[in-house]
Amino acid sequence: MxxxxxxxxxxxxxxxxxxxxxxxxxxxxxxxxxxxxxxxxxxxxxxxxxxxxxxxxxxxxxxxxxxxxxxxxxxxxxxxxxxxxxxxxxxxxxxxxxxxxxxxxxxxxxxxxxxxxxxxxxxxxxxxxxxxxxxxxxxxxxxxxxxxxxxxxxxxxxxxxxxxxxxxxxxxxxxxxxxxxxxTLATLVAVMAGGSLAVMVIAGLLGSWIIRRTMRPLERVSAVAAGVAQADLESQVLSRAYRVQPRDSNPRSEVGAVGFALNQMLGNVQSALQAREKTENQMRAFIADASHELRTPLAAIKGYSDLLRWTENLSDSGEQSVNRIESQTARMSRLVEDLLLLARLDEGKQPVFEAVDLSEMLAESTFDMQVAAPNHRWTLNIPDDPVEVRGDRNQLQQVISNLLSNARKHTAEGTHVTASLGFAEGGFAEVRISDNGEGIDSEFIDKIFDRFTRADVARSGDAGTTGLGLPIVRAIVEAHGGSIDVQSRPGETVFKVLLPLA
Known part of the structure; x- marks a missing residue:
């Protein structure tokens, strides 16, 4: 407060x-x-x-x-x-x-x-x-x-x-x-002073009790407003519990008029939240359907480009055009797969849980990234003992790959990137991906996990992104019962992922 x-x-x-x-x-x-x-x-x-x-x-x-x-x-x-x-x-x-x-x-x-x-x-x-x-x-x-x-x-x-x-x-x-x-005058002053003091004390106590009883309806209305203010409207709708009781919403009284107006406002907010939720559900359904439908033409484009390469004697410019078609088709395919994954996670579909060794997964991903980006300096810190969690292997692999790729794409060459694994309090495994790049802009960091938000304006680098990498990471981590946090300042950016141990 x-x-x-x-x-x-x-x-x-x-x-x-x-x-x-x-x-x-x-x-x-x-x-x-x-x-x-x-x-x-x-x-x-x-x-x-x-x-x-x-x-x-x-x-x-x-x-x-x-x-x-x-x-x-x-x-x-x-x-x-x-x-x-x-x-x-x-x-x-x-x-x-x-x-x-x-x-x-x-x-x-x-x-x-x-x-x-x-x-x-x-x-x-x-x-x-x-x-x-x-x-x-x-x-x-x-x-x-x-x-x-x-x-x-x-x-x-x-x-x-x-x-x-x-x-x-x-x-x-x-x-x-x-x-x-x-x-006589002194006695009169003493009696009047003592009597006045006694009357003020009694009136204060009695008045406080009466005012407290009179203010209870307003306190109940205030409690409803405070509950709405603390509610997470991003993830829930306003239930009937977030309403002023009928006894406190009679518009004929001053407090009742406030309660009545608050109920009217909450009703409008509820309608807006329901309309937003309906729109979001329609948008998710559209994205899922569109992404699913795009798979077939993308597969056809990939197949015809391969067929063209195998059956035709292409000139240098033709070879370059086919390569361009294949690269853009692959990029579009990744975007479609990301959209489909987000749609499945939004629908609440549970991952396929199995025992996953994060030590091995982090080591392999870091070595692969070291080969793909040799101009960055890569450091791996993992414990000697295996760190196992229960989760979907492919999805957890995507979490680590996205974080490492994010560090590569948005930092300049020569940046030192460190991938660390350890144990955290409460029975969690902790994955930390840190770099010593320029850091994330303070105005951008609050929306870094929003969908289709690009970090190119916040960090250095010229690699194009879709704005879905970090939202997918957060969705996967939360689906596994974990959490993700980011802290950044010039010269140090740290992404910390907590996952429940197996």
């Missing part, structure tokens, strides 16, 4: 990711909207509480102060000037002692830039002192301004400052803690 395809995500993975992603965006929008709404509501409540707390501090009279730890309440500790001099009173009669002031409330009284009182109520309602840093920060809060958040050592606070009605030089700073609001 192509690496770029192998790394591509599956459609159901993409759909599940889109589902989870859209749900995540929805959860984010809802969560953010809820958070902002609740935050604004809490801030409004805190601001309202601060206004009430500040109002109680502003109208506080020392004689109304309840008794708190850390100071006496009531009029005993009151200053004669009442609320107008609250910043000059004792801690026990400070605005923090006003009725209704809650735990965590702080107050700082500033008179003409000087701090008259500062303190904060703890969780028990007791008055505690503020640090100098907190007092200094609160002292600078502007009067009559909007409430503002400050980060103090005692915590995060919302504070505001107001001047006393009749004493503008006296400013009371009041603050309430934001801890409860912050904790």
């Amino acid at each position: 192509n690496s770029s395809f192998a790394s591509a995500p599956r459609l159901r993975t993409i759909l599940t990711a889109i589902l989870v992603g859209m749900l995540g965006v929805a959860c984010l929008i809802i969560g953010l909207s809820s958070f902002l709404t609740i935050k604004n509501s809490l801030e409004s409540q805190v601001s309202e509480r601060l206004d009430q707390t500040s109002h109680r501090a502003m109208i506080f009279k020392p004689e109304d102060a309840p008794v708190r730890n850390g100071g006496a309440g009531g009029a005993d500790g009151a200053n004669a000037e009442g609320a107008q001099n609250v910043c000059e009173t004792s801690a026990s009669s400070s605005p923090l002692n006003a009725p209704g002031q809650s735990a965590g409330t702080l107050t700082v009284c500033v008179n003409n830039g000087n701090v008259g009182f500062s303190g904060v109520l703890d969780s028990s309602g007791d008055l505690q002192s503020l640090s100098e840093a907190d007092v200094a920060q609160l002292k600078d809060v502007p009067a009559e301004a909007t409430a503002q958040k400050v980060d103090l050592e005692v915590g995060n606070y919302l504070v505001e400052a107001h001047a006393l009605p009749n004493q503008p030089q006296t400013v009371v700073v009041t603050g309430i803690p934001l801890k409860d609001m912050n904790n």
Whole structure:
């Protein structure tokens, strides 16, 4: 499989990711909207509480102060000037002692830039002192301004400052803690984040299961298409197994429309394959019949040329003409015999099997070729022990002769041709015919075993060929249960034949 395809995500993975992603965006929008709404509501409540707390501090009279730890309440500790001099009173009669002031409330009284009182109520309602840093920060809060958040050592606070009605030089700073609001918002964020994550995980698992079930028809259609893509259409037709099932080929649904269209296409392909097979069978029958019928006139031509040679006193030109007739008749006869052999092999006729010694056959064929082509260098490599296979002696002889002749015809003089025989794994005999010629063109090597394909344009040599030698070799080898392979590059071409051992 192509690496770029192998790394591509599956459609159901993409759909599940889109589902989870859209749900995540929805959860984010809802969560953010809820958070902002609740935050604004809490801030409004805190601001309202601060206004009430500040109002109680502003109208506080020392004689109304309840008794708190850390100071006496009531009029005993009151200053004669009442609320107008609250910043000059004792801690026990400070605005923090006003009725209704809650735990965590702080107050700082500033008179003409000087701090008259500062303190904060703890969780028990007791008055505690503020640090100098907190007092200094609160002292600078502007009067009559909007409430503002400050980060103090005692915590995060919302504070505001107001001047006393009749004493503008006296400013009371009041603050309430934001801890409860912050904790509520933090809890809200944690709950919404955890809930959203749980919803996304559940939706992802459930969505993946639903999408997987929904995608099964498409996967079945894809399996049919993959089976057709892997089928060898050269040697087989498309059976009913290569069809989309009726449940997946209903054109009313999207997937069914794809399955229906695929079935239509496969039907057309099947019809084309059947038409091709019929045409090929007719062509084979025609070639077989024509070749058989050509035997008689070719025999007559050969006979009359022999008779003419024996009975007539031929001139030199006449002798040359008769020789030409005989050579062309012999060439035509070989072509007819090759066509008849291919026709018999195409019909599936089994060879006549007998024990054949490949060592002897290869040696004799190589010696004959050495005599016929002395300008080539021939080398024979065979084992000492006989290498026997079961097959048709004449057909196997034709395999070896064709391969050796092919090496002679398509290589230049002086080429080194090596014929080797040995044993291969799996119980096979291996015949190798190699040469160091120019090699076979890469564009031609894929069709070298096709019928009527000439190799003259791919390799050197000027001997004419019919284009049937190598197709006959492959047909014979495959009829014997073997295989043939070729590998070629400039300077080396190797034909390897594997045949089952006897």
